[in-house]
Amino acid sequence: MDLILDGFATALTPENLLFAALGVLLGTAVGVLPGIGPAMTLALLLPVTYSVGADSAIIMFAGIYYGGMYGGSTTSILLNTPGESSSVITAIEGNKMAKAGRAAQALATAAIGSFVAGSIATVLLWIVTPWVADIVVTLGSPSYFALMVLALFAVTAVLGSSKLRGFIALFLGLAVGLVGTSTGQARLTFGQPLLADGIDIVVVAVALFAIGEALWVAAHLRRKPLEIIPVGQPWMSKDDWRRSWKPWLRGTAFGFPFGALPAGGAELPTFLSYATEKRLTRHPEEFGKGAIEGVAGPEAANNASAAGTLVPLLALGLPTTATAAIMLVALQGYGFQTGPTLMDDHPDLVWGLLASLFVANALLLVLNLPMAPLWAKLLRIPRPYLYAGILFFASLGAYSVNFQAFDLALLLVIGTLGFFMRRFGIPVLPLIIGVILGPKLEEQLTTALQISEGDVSTLWSEPVAVVVYVVIALVLVAMTAAGLRRPAESTPTPADDKEMIER
Amino acid sequence: MSTPSNPGNPGNPGTTGSVVVAYSADRYGETAVAHAAEQARKEGARLVVVNATLGSSLVDNRFAHDADIAALHDRLTAEGLEVVVRHDVVNDVADAVVAAADEEQASLIVVGIRHRSPVGKLLLGSVAQKIILTAHCPVLAVKPSS
Amino acid sequence: MSVPTTTPTTRPPRPVVDKAQYGLAGFLVLAGGYVLLDAAGLHDGFADQPVQPYTLPYVVGAGLVLFGILLAVATARGDRPEAEEGEDIDLTQGTDVRTVGLLALVLIANIALIDLLGWAITGALLFAGAAIVLGSRNWIRDIAVGVALSVGSWYFFYVVLGVPIPAGILDGVL
Known part of the structure; x- marks a missing residue:
């Protein structure tokens, strides 16, 4: 309890409050803007934030994370263009509501539902994160190594529709992570002394999320403007409240556990929430035509799941989303040892972050409900400036790491890779997580084998490790079986449901 | 992307010449259309509604939604006018209006004009001004009654 | 995703x-x-x-x-x-190779010139070049915004963050 109060003391200092507000506003703006997401924003901000205090930067990042989701749901409701897979479901009923003249109510239930779900999930975080960290910290290196393998495997194979492409991305990431002289010998440095310290993860993140994305969008720029639905101040009637509160709670219940699992993601819980609300509703005739339950539930699930992803991030040092991956990069950039010991070593930082999530959530509601019409104006920014701005700030960010033109060349090379990954449908997330976790994996393996004096059987000497490997093996067998039954056919996932959405 | 949503008209013997109106989906555009409709009726001319956008931003509030353009077309047709609509993504809105006037052998172009702040004048070109300066026929500039 | x-x-x-x-x-x-x-x-x-x-x-x-x-x-x-x-x-439309290629050239120009000219100049060129490639047609405004961004970011790093970005040929001017 004292820890939470201390956390609030950190989060509520005027300076950190300012950073939280800045993060929330910036996050909402980039969530609304086409082509920029929270992951790209965090990547672009990484170099700048190292000049700010660690707690302030992390608090701002949390604000951007939450704000980005809020902004994303605004555009999916008003424009029917879900920017991220997590807001695809919201767009189904949300845009129908808006077209039926109920945009204000759709935005209100999304915003208040996000607040309710975010607040409950934040309280759950306060309870679950220390508990998980306490358990994991007692595990030995072999078990921790197994958990890392599980996280890599889950992000690669369970999320995304093509397993093969997931593994391609992961191994490309691991290869990038090999570069450098961390083992005492130069690996993959091409004889280039500037590569001796490895490729700076900031450059990799900015290249993949900013340059790759900007080039990809530039190649396929939408020409015809989208039809936006005008909106005023969001509000809800008593009846809307009555129909919304249960879906909010049920959505939270779906979202948090899925987010907290290593193979989390928001796609499945939002989909489950939608299906549940459709079954339980007293207004089945409205589904497909703009049912408020179909916005309230998935939006809550989306936010609760986003909060849930902080459990593996803070308690295990394992990121499961792109945004969480960049937050981990930021923590490492400040020199923190991420992993189960983070909570014990830096309680002020972790609890400041956990408390600030609550603050960010409240700020989001207070600031954004009145500002919804203003956010819609952001969509009128001319896109040449938007994407030129992304390229500008990406170059500045990469250059500011070492002030070397070489980093800019790397930026272009990896950005080109990011462009082709988008062209060939290869997910970016496994790559960035491979770059981050690859070196840690090697480190953990070394620690485990040092303790056992080179005896490899130590890797399966702990029960937790054995259980994890069995789980991975079972999933692999199930995947292979499924793959053999239907060769050369793209696996149907909840993705099929997305195709129903008209564009 | 397509243009005249009222095909099979050119050379219709019933009408001579045309009136082109630069339409934007706001009250300036509404005013311009009202004046242009009146002129077209007087002259017995065809009414050509041009609603164009650069498509440079994700949302352009002056670019009418497809449904609204259809409604406008139906409304004007119901008033007994012969209406052609050009609803396009173009490289320059003013050029598109002038080109439409040339192609349709317009006797008049109607544009809505608005008050602009000094900063706005500095940063943004004026579509109305460019139409007035480049058109090959008379241009009628109208503004909503405030 | x-x-x-x-x-x-x-x-x-x-x-x-x-x-x-x-x-x-x-x-x-x-x-x-x-x-x-x-x-x-x-x-x-x-x-x-x-x-x-x-x-x-x-x-x-x-x-x-x-x-x-x-x-x-x-x-x-x-x-x-x-x-x-x-x-x-x-x-629904194919890849616009020309735009991507030109953007890559703009980025390469930045790499080639940054040591000589410094970020304050190449950054502005980068922004204006990218905006023009992407279809902006107001050259003067593009360059003005680019200069404002690059010089602004240089001073932001120097004054707020306390990090001097190499100034290139503008050394002593900024």
Whole structure:
């Protein structure tokens, strides 16, 4: 309890409050803007934030994370263009509501539902994160190594529709992570002394999320403007409240556990929430035509799941989303040892972050409900400036790491890779997580084998490790079986449901 | 992307010449259309509604939604006018209006004009001004009654 | 996290092969091969290194080669990529190679000139160049915004963050 109060003391200092507000506003703006997401924003901000205090930067990042989701749901409701897979479901009923003249109510239930779900999930975080960290910290290196393998495997194979492409991305990431002289010998440095310290993860993140994305969008720029639905101040009637509160709670219940699992993601819980609300509703005739339950539930699930992803991030040092991956990069950039010991070593930082999530959530509601019409104006920014701005700030960010033109060349090379990954449908997330976790994996393996004096059987000497490997093996067998039954056919996932959405 | 949503008209013997109106989906555009409709009726001319956008931003509030353009077309047709609509993504809105006037052998172009702040004048070109300066026929500039 | 593209509703009876994907498969095999080659050139580690420096590279290199081959096989059997969708992306038209190529040239120009001219100048050129390539037609405004951004960011780093960005030929002017 004292820890939470201390956390609030950190989060509520005027300076950190300012950073939280800045993060929330910036996050909402980039969530609304086409082509920029929270992951790209965090990547672009990484170099700048190292000049700010660690707690302030992390608090701002949390604000951007939450704000980005809020902004994303605004555009999916008003424009029917879900920017991220997590807001695809919201767009189904949300845009129908808006077209039926109920945009204000759709935005209100999304915003208040996000607040309710975010607040409950934040309280759950306060309870679950220390508990998980306490358990994991007692595990030995072999078990921790197994958990890392599980996280890599889950992000690669369970999320995304093509397993093969997931593994391609992961191994490309691991290869990038090999570069450098961390083992005492130069690996993959091409004889280039500037590569001796490895490729700076900031450059990799900015290249993949900013340059790759900007080039990809530039190649396929939408020409015809989208039809936006005008909106005023969001509000809800008593009846809307009555129909919304249960879906909010049920959505939270779906979202948090899925987010907290290593193979989390928001796609499945939002989909489950939608299906549940459709079954339980007293207004089945409205589904497909703009049912408020179909916005309230998935939006809550989306936010609760986003909060849930902080459990593996803070308690295990394992990121499961792109945004969480960049937050981990930021923590490492400040020199923190991420992993189960983070909570014990830096309680002020972790609890400041956990408390600030609550603050960010409240700020989001207070600031954004009145500002919804203003956010819609952001969509009128001319896109040449938007994407030129992304390229500008990406170059500045990469250059500011070492002030070397070489980093800019790397930026272009990896950005080109990011462009082709988008062209060939290869997910970016496994790559960035491979770059981050690859070196840690090697480190953990070394620690485990040092303790056992080179005896490899130590890797399966702990029960937790054995259980994890069995789980991975079972999933692999199930995947292979499924793959053999239907060769050369793209696996149907909840993705099929997305195709129903008209564009 | 397509243009005249009222095909099979050119050379219709019933009408001579045309009136082109630069339409934007706001009250300036509404005013311009009202004046242009009146002129077209007087002259017995065809009414050509041009609603164009650069498509440079994700949302352009002056670019009418497809449904609204259809409604406008139906409304004007119901008033007994012969209406052609050009609803396009173009490289320059003013050029598109002038080109439409040339192609349709317009006797008049109607544009809505608005008050602009000094900063706005500095940063943004004026579509109305460019139409007035480049058109090959008379241009009628109208503004909503405030 | 790509949202699948709308694949044509009528799938042709014979699989349409995305030939470009062979290029990717080839790249993966080459990259994996290079990782293996690099690993082969590493020596045994120190006595206190239970994991040899070449262990992980061998695994990664072999994996890349394997996945490259699997991708080539999948491609031949009609596997097609689902290019990434987005809010601002229209996949119904082909790739605009010219725009991407010109943007890459703008970025290369920045790399080539930054040591000589400094960020305050090349940053402005980068912004204005990219905006013009992307279809902005107001040159003066593009350059004005670019200069404001690059000089502004230079002073932001210098004054607020206390980090001087190399000024290039403007050394002493800024």
